[in-house]
Amino acid sequence: MNAIPLTWYLMLAALLFVIGLFGVLTRRHAIGALLGVELMLNAVNINLLAFWRHLHGTASAQVFVLIIITVAAAEAAVGLALILNVYRVFHTVDVDEINLMKG
Amino acid sequence: MTVPVWLIPLLPLAAFAVIGLLCLRPPREKAAPYLLILALAASLGLSLFALRQIPPGSGHEGLVYRWMVVGDLQFELGVLIDPLSGLMLAVVCLVSLLIQIYSIGYMKGEVGYGRYFAYMSLFTCSMLGLVAANNLLLTYFFWELVGLCSYLLIGFWYRRPAAASAAKKAFVVTRFGDVGLLIGILLVAQRAGTFNYLQLQWEVLPAGVLGAGVTTAAALLIFSGAVGKSAQFPLHVWLPDAMEGPTPVSALIHAATMVAAGVFLVARTYFLFAAAPAALLVVAIIGALTALMAAAIAIGQDDIKRILAYSTISQLGYMMLALGVGGYVAGLFHLTTHAFFKALLFLCAGSVIHAVHTNNIAQMGGLHSRMRLTSITCLAGALALAGIFPFAGFWSKDEILAAVFHSTLPGHYVLYGVALAVVFLTAFYMFRLWFLTFAGSPRTDVAKHAHESPAVMTGPLLILGLLAVVGGALLLRFPPAAVGLSTFLAPNAAAEGGSSAVKYGLIAASLLVALAGIGVAWRGHRRQALHAESLARSLPGLYESFRRRLYIDDAYEFFVLRILLVGSRLAAWFDRHVVNGMVDGVAWLTGRMGVGLRRVQTGQAQFYVIVILFAVLAALIVMAAAGYPFGLRMVARP
């Protein structure tokens, strides 16, 4: 698809990022916020690969994307474990209720 | 070899240090007085030797140590050795020595025996330093120190409320004078650029650096310090109350030495006064006024020490009067003789109080046969005070009267009349005291069983009694200077004018007046009419006002209670509500701000993320508006 300018890919990634950000900011369910984070990571990946395709073409961009996916996996695992633990203590996954640091 | 004059104040200081560190408790406190006496004997010897070396009328500086230099002003520690300081050093050492010997007996068995002598050492050191200082600032330093010692010694029996408040009163009242003194000193120093007496006298004043107004103002301000320290009107009210202290303290500090510091100060800065005739007039008037007022009040008192206190105030007024009319030598001579016989009188009073355990002369009587030595020496002192030939007081008082008569001040005949009236009153109240205390028959049982004091107390009485008798000879030949006192102190002063007829006329007048005073007292004694009630009948109204100290203390009390305290209550309200309020207000404000800012800490992570988002947005917008390239303008690599 040679006719698509780079800018469009970047705009797409930007929109995806903003949607994911909205999810992080507004979801009451803890895992809902986690899903938003995944969206944001994917937007970053799209960005990276768009630049890779249009400007540089080196291998480093691909490695970067791979590492991002790896880190996302690790983060999801640990995040879920934390949420499980929080649930055991607070008996809820409503993020609004978890405010022990208030004041 | 030159006598190290600077050592003279330091020896008692060393005694103070040793006593204060080692001898404050039994059993070592028994040694305290001997340490001080040793130091004082040495200082006395040194000062007598120094006297021989002082050329009449001139002075030089001894050890001078430059302590600090600020701009043009130098703060020095130094001694000025001239006839004035030499005389004063000898007098202070001698009187202090005798009184310390007396104190061994008087203070025996008292709690705080060691503390007493420590304070006495510090006082003597301060007084000697005051006298020997070579510059105004150093004098002021010792001036304050002397005031401190006075406070400590008046309040020696600090558990007694009367003593504590008397000490406070002394300190506060003299403070008013001290402030004036300090302002005067600073005024002089700022205009003249130096504190040093010799420089001021021989370099600054002749050069006319200080204008007439400044000189007068400075002289008056310095005099205000003397008014406070020497208990002149209106700052005299502390001295009668100061009698709460032990009697040797009253003798040393409030009769012979510290209160004389005011007179000494005027003499020391006499070159200023000589250039400001208006100030001299003020000095003379206040001196005369004080002398008359105090003598009148003394008639209405029944406490033996109070009578002597008012007598001191009156005699100090006499000295001021002398200085004011230009009688420099007369004033200082009277200071010397007064130191001797007033100390003597106080020590006699102490001896009597020791024997009958009361200060009230109405409860005494008939002590002449029971305390012969005290009675005789007290009589000598009384005669000296009254100014009867050939006792010491006669000579000095006559010098003053002559100086007043011959002075050129306007209205000096009025002053002379006042001085003569004071002679009468002095003789009267003094002999009223003597008759009521020693003559007649005892009026209480305690008086009946009184006995003479131990030798350690009567010894100094005898020595001082001797000095009261022969002290007048100092005028003619002042050992060890081998000239007469007037030549020694002021060889360049103009010789006394007037014919010998006038001279003998004046002497006769003063003698007659004094004898008249004694005569009236004698008649009153014969008629048993010297007591308070009889006097009240003979002098209706007047007597009561004398007894109430001319209502001056009442006036002060009114002023303080009604006016001063109201003001201070206002100030306290202001401090409590406005100043404290501001401080509390700051705290309250901080607290409210904290409460307000605390709401940012919601504890919810998503809130923080929103805040971060908006912060980043703001940063991006600002950067973009400033034209930051954001690295987007890249060139594609082939």
Added chain:
Amino acid sequence: MSPTLQYAAFFTLAALILIPALFVVVSRNIVRAALWLCACLVSVAVLFLVLGAEFLAAIQVLLYIGGIMVLLLFALLMTRRIGEPDVRVVNRQVGWALLGCAALASVLFWMLRGERWPVARVAADGSPAAMADALLRPFVLPFEVASLLLLAAMIAAIVIARQEPGE
């Protein structure tokens, strides 16, 4: 392929990415949201293919969807208590969040407008061979560190999530 066709294809793909993404963030049911995310991820993988990164597209499917999403779904479905739906989906910050996100999008778009970037592409090798070569020669360190990271994450997850005896 003609440009028009390419545009149409691109927009379709974009819609396939963005619409599931929207549903991820607004869906009431958390499990449904997770499933919408899977759909979105698949479309992203297709996009990778379009961009020429074949290996990464495969990795995306295998790891992201097959690994991460499966983990999430298992966690949601197997622990019933966590999976139960809430009453309110969005919190009180909706207004501010909308504002902020719209602003961010605008800023980003504004930064991107008017950029003259080349349309043509450079030669880019997305094959597994190229990746392997990269991972084992120039980027072997990040590769090894990543494996350490995964080990640490694994241990951490076990430690944090395990149940104390008696719970």
